[in-house]
Amino acid sequence: MPRMTPQAELDQLLALIAAQPDGWGIEAITQALGDSMKRRTLQRRLATLVAQGQVLMQGEARAVRYVRVVQAVATLQAPMAVVEAAGGPYVPTSPEGEAIKAFVRQPRTKRPPVGYQLSFLEQYHPNHTAYLPQSLRDQLHTMGSASNGHTPAGTFARDILNRLLIDLSWASSQLEGNTYSRLDTERLIELGQAAEGKDALETQMILNHKQAIEYLVLDPAHAQLTPDCIIALHAFLSDGLMADATAVGRLRRRAVEIGGSVYLPVALPQRLEELFGIVMQMAAQIDDPFEQAFFLMVHLPYLQPFEDVNKRTSRLAANIPLIRHNLCPLSFIDVPQSAYVDAMIGVYELNRFELLRDVFVWAYERSCQQYVAVKQNLVPPDIFRLRYRQILSEVVAAIVKNNEAATAAAVNARVPATVAVADKAHFTQLVLEEFAALHAGNAVRFGIRPLELAAWQDLHSGAG
Structure with missing residues (x-):
């Protein structure tokens, strides 16, 4: 036989x-x-x-x-609302997702400890295996594509950068238990005002997200599916948050445990480094950007390559293929923490991705609702101004507080060495434009009090 x-x-x-x-x-x-x-x-x-x-x-x-x-995938035929489930809001789930949810919500004593299963990774073959069926990927492409023809990589994300910085920083931090509100996050990012009564680590977490997002969006050359890029994202996201400062932007060298889970990740550093390289190599080989994004959301947290901040890193990494293909980014806005946590435990303990796929699909539709329809109404941000926003504010404030006239000479005298020589003329022009539009209502952006502005205007009215 x-x-x-x-x-x-x-x-x-x-x-x-x-x-x-x-x-x-x-x-x-x-x-x-x-x-x-x-x-x-x-x-x-x-x-x-x-x-x-x-x-x-x-x-x-x-x-x-x-x-x-019984295989089933949530469809995108109608807008998805957050479903109210026992214990709070949840996302609509497929039958497979419901089965995973039921398993992971059992007491830990009923869930046997499990280690890293290499077979889970080995069974995935880029462009042959698909966690997201073709029909689903087609729907995601339809939703997330910008209707502006062929534009350079990252254009979509840059066009909505101001909103993305706030939404993704807030939503991703909230999934980690951060208690900042969206309004608090907006004030912190746009005005530098930390919310009262919040832990300093929560403030740091928000600011870290902002820096990591800007790293990917402001220079699309950074948005690469390489080990170096993922490590750089971890360095931004974990800055000031790790008990061991040397663990920032470095693959872990010790065993870790997962809170709330019976999963025990790989402990041997050499093996971890090898697997990290394989995961990134496989991700880079995947043709479809949505399959790439979801593969990273599954396998980066499952591997746990860093001592902490793995899920945050995976959520920003999932945006790399979307940025590179000029698709609507994924902000995770309004994703219920309970659904995301259940989905990740399903990956850890069962090697099952269906509940996480339900979360991913719902989250992406929600992001598209936020950005695609309103993109045409947004004024594209001035990338040059974004790059020098902090320095510009400092120069404007210094001139006013020192009662100097807003002249090209005064601005040139205060341009720091961090402004590239080739950019100085444009920077000076931008500062003078800010002074031309300066009034009591917007002076707060530069940390200038109304009385300070009034005194400066009385002294220099007509100067220029």
């Missing part, structure tokens, strides 16, 4: 499990197969089907049963 191929064995096993709606225990499966498959081979094939999301494990120890999963 010719030996069956691994795929044929998987198909045979899947058909057998599907024939029993209540599922099979491994002993029953062994008896049904007879001598056609050795027990160790059966265990490997079952693990493969579970990792692929085609079979669900229910129960524990000897009571484990294997149940066929």
